[in-house]
Amino acid sequence: MAHAIDTHGHAHGHHGPRVLPADLSAPPVVNLWRSRALIVAAVFAVLAALVGLLGGPNGAAHIMRGYLLGYMICFAFCGGGLCMLMLQYVTGGKWGLLLRRPLEAMVGTVPYLMVATIPLLLFGKGLYLWERFPTIASVHDALKNGLINEGQAHSLSWKHAMLNPWSVFVQMLVVYGFIFVWGSLLRRWSLQRDLDPNRGTMKSYDYWRIKTENLSGIGVLIYSIILTIVAIDFMMSLDINWYSTMFGLTFLVGQGYVVLALSVHTSIRLSKWEPFATILRKTEQYDLGKFMLAFVMLNIYLTFGQFLIIWSGNQAEEIPWYLNRIRGGWWVICSLDFIFHWVVPFMMLLSRRLKYSRSKMLALTTWMIFARCFDMFWLIEPGFPDTARHFHISVGTFAYLTVPVAMIALWMAYYLTQLKSRALVVVNDPHTVEILEPEHAH
Amino acid sequence: MxxxxxxxxxxxxxxxxxxxxxxxxxxxxxxxxxxxxxxxxxxxxxxxxxxxxxNRVPLLTLLGGLMGVTTAFLMETWISVWSYPINVAGRPLFSWPAFIIPAYEWTILFAGLSACFGMFALNGLPQPYxxxxxxxxxxxxxxxxxxxxxxxxxxxxxxxxxxxxxxxxxxxxxxxxxxx
Known part of the structure; x- marks a missing residue:
């Protein structure tokens, strides 16, 4: 590692603080990335339509499953972005200063997610029993006609207060209302903070620090509840009988995993151009790598913890969820998930050299986003009668590739638009001066 | 001297x-x-x-960790399968998910101790003068x-x-x- 710092340090040959460029806005290359994202979105939307047409009814059902995957990933970027933004306000730290504008851009995409929720509520009959049988009376009819078994009927009636279309609709209003209000306030304050006439003074620093901390502290708490609701409504209820108290938490950590991957990826990509070329130092990139490692470890800790508890309990209501996802060939996907999602990033992030290397961190963060999608595939696909304990590839399976890629690419285009809409560097923050200090080796 | x-x-x-x-x-x-x-x-x-x-601290840590995980896992397997087999709610004697946590703890313990004492040894510590x-x-x-x-x-x-x-x-x- 010494060599990287060594050459870097000597190339500059000056020891004073670096100076921010006059123009702090996003480089023009962001426009190019956005056009590319839109092209990818269009191509994959066409491919998704082909899957829907060629796959028959099975293909159409899979389109919605792929849609759920894309939705959950985009939600992770948007909601998880808000959570990470609040976390950096609460904890302070230079890493947060670097990521603040990318995170704000993620939060800014909340209208996309609001619109994307509507199809899940309208066309989710193939996904959720609570949407197919929305009233207690229809549950009884379904039981009489043999469409569901007694256990499912019992769960549907028992969970009816939370899991019925209107209730979920109201819950989503609360969820997105919260993300919108908290996101808008933090985004607005961030701009006002930079325009503060007293900027650069201790008084201004303290004023904004306390203000953002107060909103973020309670926000982190509310967000963990809100996220649990989304995870229950859209993921856990794929199997109406199943429940796990760890489920919301695994999603919270999973969001941290994927949000850090995307924001670090964005920062490193931007660092070829100003202003990130000036502000992304090796020190903070290394710190962010360590932070990612922490999320990778916490992720496997919670995921394995949930598995071990359910495996030990061996209860008839709980264990089928895992058996559906392990038996009938699914163990291959399950093992690959373990390798992709945990072994690979864990091993890679242990290395100092890799955390300092820009190109390798770019590759790894891309991989982590893919791994999160793969994990989501394992969570979603075995949850249906045709695929539980029976892993097979049909035309419909390709919906898991085409639909999420189209959705995520479209989301990316929106995200990049948001990223362009404001300066990439926060000015009125004591950390800005620190981040401009030369690293000791320089 | x-x-x-x-x-x-x-x-x-x-x-x-x-x-x-x-x-x-x-x-x-x-x-x-x-x-x-x-x-x-x-x-x-x-x-x-x-x-x-x-330096060689990472290598020592890795070796310590591997030693810990192997020792713990083999010990648990030996105890549960051969030395003192007990039927726990009909589960197989070789129930590897239950072995993971102690094996993990031993990995951390051995890796940590190897890192610490390996570092001391490679630094030539203790050094009274x-x-x-x-x-x-x-x-x-x-x-x-x-x-x-x-x-x-x-x-x-x-x-x-x-x-x-x-x-x-x-x-x-x-x-x-x-x-x-």
Whole structure:
């Protein structure tokens, strides 16, 4: 590692603080990335339509499953972005200063997610029993006609207060209302903070620090509840009988995993151009790598913890969820998930050299986003009668590739638009001066 | 143990880690190899300048971890399957998910102990006597607010006059000669 710092340090040959460029806005290359994202979105939307047409009814059902995957990933970027933004306000730290504008851009995409929720509520009959049988009376009819078994009927009636279309609709209003209000306030304050006439003074620093901390502290708490609701409504209820108290938490950590991957990826990509070329130092990139490692470890800790508890309990209501996802060939996907999602990033992030290397961190963060999608595939696909304990590839399976890629690419285009809409560097923050200090080796 | 006479090295005192890092790079460039930095807290860049990152501690840690995981897993398997088999709610005797947590704990324990004691061993610790403590400014400042670079006399390039002149042009607070 010494060599990287060594050459870097000597190339500059000056020891004073670096100076921010006059123009702090996003480089023009962001426009190019956005056009590319839109092209990818269009191509994959066409491919998704082909899957829907060629796959028959099975293909159409899979389109919605792929849609759920894309939705959950985009939600992770948007909601998880808000959570990470609040976390950096609460904890302070230079890493947060670097990521603040990318995170704000993620939060800014909340209208996309609001619109994307509507199809899940309208066309989710193939996904959720609570949407197919929305009233207690229809549950009884379904039981009489043999469409569901007694256990499912019992769960549907028992969970009816939370899991019925209107209730979920109201819950989503609360969820997105919260993300919108908290996101808008933090985004607005961030701009006002930079325009503060007293900027650069201790008084201004303290004023904004306390203000953002107060909103973020309670926000982190509310967000963990809100996220649990989304995870229950859209993921856990794929199997109406199943429940796990760890489920919301695994999603919270999973969001941290994927949000850090995307924001670090964005920062490193931007660092070829100003202003990130000036502000992304090796020190903070290394710190962010360590932070990612922490999320990778916490992720496997919670995921394995949930598995071990359910495996030990061996209860008839709980264990089928895992058996559906392990038996009938699914163990291959399950093992690959373990390798992709945990072994690979864990091993890679242990290395100092890799955390300092820009190109390798770019590759790894891309991989982590893919791994999160793969994990989501394992969570979603075995949850249906045709695929539980029976892993097979049909035309419909390709919906898991085409639909999420189209959705995520479209989301990316929106995200990049948001990223362009404001300066990439926060000015009125004591950390800005620190981040401009030369690293000791320089 | 024979009594040794002579010079241990030249000790330059700095006020900031940045100055120390620059001085270390400069000494490296000037050809010095036997040198050491002393700081009140870990300074990553100084370690990079000295090029001491590539050491055997990670290897020892890995070996310790592997030893821990194998020992624990095999022990649990032996106990549950052969030594004292008990039927727990009809589960198989070889119930590997239940073995993971103790095996993991042993991995951490063995890896941690190997890292710690491996680091001590590779550093040549414990060391009851070190010549640098003969320098009063080192005694007072090394664990508090001072940053030191010591060029050791066993370096072939070491020359009492020239090395002192070299260190002085790096503008340290002081340069003192330390006896063995």
């Amino acid at each position: 024979p009594v040794m006479y002579g010079t241990y090295g030249l000790l330059a005192e700095f006020d900031t880690p940045a100055e120390l890092t620059r001085a270390t790079y400069a000494a490296k460039e000037a050809g010095y190899r036997r040198m050491e930095c002393y700081t009140p807290y870990p300074v990553e860049e100084v370690a990079s300048a000295l090029d001491v990152h590539d 070190h010549p640098l403590f003969n320098a009063p400014n080192f005694r007072l400042g090394a664990t508090d607010n001072k940053f030191f670079l010591c060029l050791e006399a066993i370096d072939p390039q070491f020359d009492r006059e020239q090395s002192r002149a070299f260190l002085e042009q790096l503008q340290p607070v002081s340069v003192v000669e330390v006896d063995l």
